[in-house]
Amino acid sequence: MNRLRAVHWRNVLIGALVQAVIALPALIVGSAVNGGDSSNAAVVALVLVLFVAPFIGGAIAAMDERATPYVHGAIAGAIGWLAIVLHALGRQLFGNGSPNAATLIATGIVNVSVGMLGGYFSFRRLLRKEASDQSPRR
Numbered sequence: 001m002n003r004l005r006a007v008h009w010r011n012v013l014i015g016a017l018v019q020a021v022i023a024l025p026a027l028i029v030g031s032a033v034n035g036g037d038s039s040n041a042a043v044v045a046l047v048l049v050l051f052v053a054p055f056i057g058g059a060i061a062a063m064d065e066r067a068t069p070y071v072h073g074a075i076a077g078a079i080g081w082l083a084i085v086l087h088a089l090g091r092q093l094f095g096n097g098s099p100n101a102a103t104l105i106a107t108g109i110v111n112v113s114v115g116m117l118g119g120y121f122s123f124r125r126l127l128r129k130e131a132s133d134q135s136p137r138r
Helices: 002-006 009-033 041-061 069-094 101-133
Strands: none
Touching: 009 041, 009 069, 009 101, 041 069, 041 101, 069 101
């Protein structure tokens, strides 16, 4: 329970919001062109949703976090993943698509993992910055 108190929720929510802002338009475009066989837009949308959005969201969430960068990145990835779940549920209610539970769970696992990777990137960036600040000047 103490770990949850140590989380800077503002950073996590900003990271999750950035992830959702990147992922939702990609999801909409990817869903619209998924039926077309001559377009690579669905592949680009998949890469944006699975890798780029959670990485950036996790990196933003873990910015200036020395003690718990993985936790911040993972939580941001999980919250950002909820945008994917809402999109899938919206497609089921208002469209003709039905969400596949296994796909949604696998997407959630990938989002959390890549969010943690973004948190690690942010942590390493912080360490490099601290090391360069303490280097002797000539």
